Amino acid sequence: MLLKRGDNNESVKQLQTKLGLEAIGNYGPKTEDAVKAFQTKNGLTPDGIVGNGTWNKIMGITEAVAPVAPAVVSTPTPVTNTTELKLDTLKGHIPDSVIAMIPEVASKFEINTPLRLAHFLAQCGHESGGFKLTKENLNYSAKGLNGIFKKYFPTLESAVPYERKPEKIANKVYGGRMGNGLEASGEGWKFHGRGFIQLTGKDNYTAFTKSIGEDCIANPDLVASKYALASAAWFFNKNGLHKMADGGANDATVTSITKRVNGGTIGLPDRIKHFNEYYKLLA
Numbered sequence: 001m002l003l004k005r006g007d008n009n010e011s012v013k014q015l016q017t018k019l020g021l022e023a024i025g026n027y028g029p030k031t032e033d034a035v036k037a038f039q040t041k042n043g044l045t046p047d048g049i050v051g052n053g054t055w056n057k058i059m060g061i062t063e064a065v066a067p068v069a070p071a072v073v074s075t076p077t078p079v080t081n082t083t084e085l086k087l088d089t090l091k092g093h094i095p096d097s098v099i100a101m102i103p104e105v106a107s108k109f110e111i112n113t114p115l116r117l118a119h120f121l122a123q124c125g126h127e128s129g130g131f132k133l134t135k136e137n138l139n140y141s142a143k144g145l146n147g148i149f150k151k152y153f154p155t156l157e158s159a160v161p162y163e164r165k166p167e168k169i170a171n172k173v174y175g176g177r178m179g180n181g182l183e184a185s186g187e188g189w190k191f192h193g194r195g196f197i198q199l200t201g202k203d204n205y206t207a208f209t210k211s212i213g214e215d216c217i218a219n220p221d222l223v224a225s226k227y228a229l230a231s232a233a234w235f236f237n238k239n240g241l242h243k244m245a246d247g248g249a250n251d252a253t254v255t256s257i258t259k260r261v262n263g264g265t266i267g268l269p270d271r272i273k274h275f276n277e278y279y280k281l282l283a
Helices: 010-018 029-041 052-059 096-108 114-127 140-146 156-162 166-174 202-212 228-238 241-247 251-262 270-280
Strands: none
Touching: 010 029, 010 270, 029 052, 096 228, 096 270, 114 228, 114 241, 114 251, 114 270, 140 156, 156 166, 202 228, 228 241, 241 251
16 A cells, blocks of 8 residues: 555545545645644654555554464564675676665665665666666657546647657646646656656655755756665665565565555566565575
């Protein structure tokens, strides 16, 4: 489960009903504020994002804790020094430039066991097309816009003026949410997806800037260049995925992490393939 500002579906309606809001199905500012208030009251991180923990708490669902089978490895002990991670084994499998970034990023964002690192790199590898893409591709046809972003382009005719115009598309799709100003502000494009797990939205760029200590608001392209891996690691840590990775070297854990990264399971077989490859090298 992952609900956030900008979503529009039946789960949002359920959420709004439980929070005593009008069940319109659109996750807007009022819903986000209500979620943050609930999270604060219940000792949860008040980020306005409804993951499994927040959802279950709001819905009154008590998760049964399944017994751990003897074959399951216990939570790994984080290495005390990132030099203990066998990064040389990754040579030839991921670019040397990415390997060079890992020690600092692994230490800062607690991606500090072979298991955590393998899960992290698997997601980055898939999302970036093998560590090649650091900027979101928004070069859509009118048909593509109508199919993928139907909320914003309900008809083919409405999409035609935006066809093959990435900047205009970003301002339309990302405008007025995730901390961005309205479409005319240009902030949808300024803060479109960058990095290996495509950091998106002014709110995320602002929080990442505070974490890294360099102004990515004034210079967002730093996220695509200097901080392509660090921004992805920040997202991984912020959303607790580094701890979720402790669930084990299994398809179920890759699936859970994929749902948090992707919002679904698009590309799951490739992510699983990458995880198995990297974990075999690092373990």
